[in-house]
Amino acid sequence: MTESDLPVVQLTPGRWGDPEVSVEVPAPALAALHHLGVRRPESGPVDPADRPGLTPQQVAVLAEVVGAEHVATDLTARWAHTRGYSTPDLLRHRAGDTSDMPDAVAFPADHDEVLALLAVCAEHDLAVVPYSGGTSVVGGLAASRRFVTVDLRRLDQLLEVDDISRTATLQAGVRGPAAEALLAKHGYTLGHFPQSYEGASIGGYAAARSSGQSSAGYGRFDQMVVGLTLATPRGTVELGRAPMSAAGPDLRQLVLGSEGAFGIITSVVVRIRPRPEERHFEGWRFDTFEAGLTAVRRLAQDGPLPTVLRLSDEAETAVNHPDGAGGVLAIVGFDGPYKPATADVLTAAGGQNLGAESGEAWRVGRYKAPYLRDPLLDEGALVETLETAGFWSRIPALKAAVTEALVKALSEQGTPPLVLCHVSHVYETGASLYFTVICAQNAEPIDQWRHAKLAANAAIAEAGGTISHHHGVGTDHREAYAAEIGPLAAEALRAVKGVLDPEGVLNPGILLTSS
């Protein structure tokens, strides 16, 4: 079973993933959670109450563009497009909170309909939130005023494959497994496998600068994109006439990561590669995270890099492998032939090859971790993840600072957490750090987490990391992002938005602060 055989999952809000898949918290984990003070809450989820949406006149304006059958205004459809999958999003969903619910959902058929929708929305002062997979975990679907969601699921085509250039043109609404299946028919893979793979889409990957689990081999999504088409309220922007160019700034990199604030990406031209004929996954053990970090850095700087390279810290290794051999676990995966030279580097750096079993165990479970969060929330645990990246020399201090900030902020609230961490993306000059936080929910878990999250953001800023390596900005990181790039750069971005979206209807409140 490879990624192209996986089904697309139509995500439903409030609980991650395929509704057919049921995950239970293992009994030993439950016992450990009780030690942290986790108690099952007495009250369950609350159903949302409907509230008025668009006026009939406003609905008619949308229907004129996409057809009445492609505009939804009922509570079910609107609630199914409410927020993404951050823990605060899930908690608000459980509370039946409709404050971020769209007023209507439009389903355009193609680029021209997206363009026309944006034009009429600008004309009628209707805010627009682009929606593909809906997998944001940073509040990327929560506009600061009432809005129309533009769901891109009908833009689901592989438009072109160029075998000579090894590029493919994919529409924005193609979901991860669908992209792989479409490309597999031509013998290719995109090689982009983020944890949100089952539900996330090409447009979302591009808009949020996604990075997948095979980034060591295939690069980030923003490195795969060689061309893109952007629909804005003022017209179309098409970029990318060559792999690289010295004709001015690389404007593709201005649109990638713009999170719908400058326009809606309707298609991208991506670099594709032949499907590998073989794949290998292995586990490796190191005595300490420090030793493992040196090993993965050696591979990132001097090679040969595998396709997948991940390193858990002691806490994450202990939680995920309570019966393991201690130390820390690295996962090493190869698309294509096994590279003995990679193993040599790991061995020389003190690594012990645990063989294919632990590697395969990771591969099989690679998209399943997020499924566990919902039953954990059911049990009364607060579980969330956050991530950053930095240059290698700052990584140890960055990890320590974020961990300390989270422990302090949650312990102060009477809910000492477990903080787990791993490196999942490496570069010659640095790496990402991904944190998982688990503690007991208190009576106000959204506030409880906000307090911890702000402490982590401050620690990241002070330790010299970036506020996000691959989750994006959304609303959750807006202020931290503004601080990271500084007031002049933020003003420049607002000026770009002012040109492309002069009425300010596109994703208001996402990515950019208002001043």
Place this chain on the structure above:
Amino acid sequence: MTESDLPVVQLTPGRWGDPEVSVEVPAPALAALHHLGVRRPESGPVDPADRPGLTPQQVAVLAEVVGAEHVATDLTARWAHTRGYSTPDLLRHRAGDTSDMPDAVAFPADHDEVLALLAVCAEHDLAVVPYSGGTSVVGGLAASRRFVTVDLRRLDQLLEVDDISRTATLQAGVRGPAAEALLAKHGYTLGHFPQSYEGASIGGYAAARSSGQSSAGYGRFDQMVVGLTLATPRGTVELGRAPMSAAGPDLRQLVLGSEGAFGIITSVVVRIRPRPEERHFEGWRFDTFEAGLTAVRRLAQDGPLPTVLRLSDEAETAVNHPDGAGGVLAIVGFDGPYKPATADVLTAAGGQNLGAESGEAWRVGRYKAPYLRDPLLDEGALVETLETAGFWSRIPALKAAVTEALVKALSEQGTPPLVLCHVSHVYETGASLYFTVICAQNAEPIDQWRHAKLAANAAIAEAGGTISHHHGVGTDHREAYAAEIGPLAAEALRAVKGVLDPEGVLNPGILLTSS
């Protein structure tokens, strides 16, 4: 002798390169040129006449920032900062044309002085042209109004080396050989060797998205930059807290390639690598350019890539190697161990290994080709280069279209040209094409070339290439660039400039059209 042993060349306007190096046109080449109708012109270069520069009050404003000894207003200094090294630049220089001469040259000591200079220039409505190596070949030093040149040669320090992250912080005024020499003391190389290496600078590499001859192994300069500091009339912008980030658009890629229109890059943080212990260069012969193109594409797409990979077409091979074996010549270079697997790919694709001699001949002469242009101009030849890039599937048609446009435009003027071409930069999805054009000068060689250049630009646009792969936009490609990115993207860039340079003093007329 490696790149770090080469001296920095203080370029002087009007003739390329080290004044100590004298290059003569070989007699057989001269005979061939006579066949093209090339005749030595009767008149020689004209000395420039001085014209009034800044007022004493304006000079005092600059002197207050950098000190009177660091402001030059004499004709010699100003003439030495007039234009770059395109053939039209050289022809205007020979004509003693002072129309693009700066009114003064200021030499700031550091970032803070650059910042202060920009502030006072904005306040006093003095246009500013940043200057480091001065090696533009696209009219990048010819502002549309009278101006002060800010020469960054005093910003010549290696500020920091981070051995763990493998990064170095270099000031903008460090020239290519100086950067290599500074890094060599720490055991590192930047690996950036453009043909302008002897004179070009770090700041220019960044501002113009330079790409060096070792790009297959080390990447483009914009891929080496992980952080940068920009001085603008409104203050400082600092970017790059991690190798990669999902925190919004990659704004580094908005500054790289901005050619001084948004601010002056005063330092960059670049990825560095250990100096290779060995290097190998080889020549390879293919029967046709088409066969060679398939071979280099295979390496770019499936590897293993060498460090240097170039492929001349039949015409270029014949001109450069008149006694050779015909066909086309590829140059393959390795920093570090030789890769037999690369040779296997080339052999399988029909390549014939010509051995180290022709590879070494290329290596030794790699920076010497531009030296030949001046004596050729002396002899009455018109010689110029231009370049583009595109996706692999378009490369053959792009090459044919540009060649045809050049031949037609120059033949129509009674001066049929030789057009030579090579691929010097490869990517998974495409490659660059570099053209050299030689014909007889007519009575108005600047107009003669403009006619040909516009025809080439139109051919590039129509065949789907980018207007520049590594030379940049300057003034020469301004209109073609605006057409390439379209009116909305161009307006967005003007809005960015409006924020960072509200008085419009930075490099007016470079990069962007006024509407």
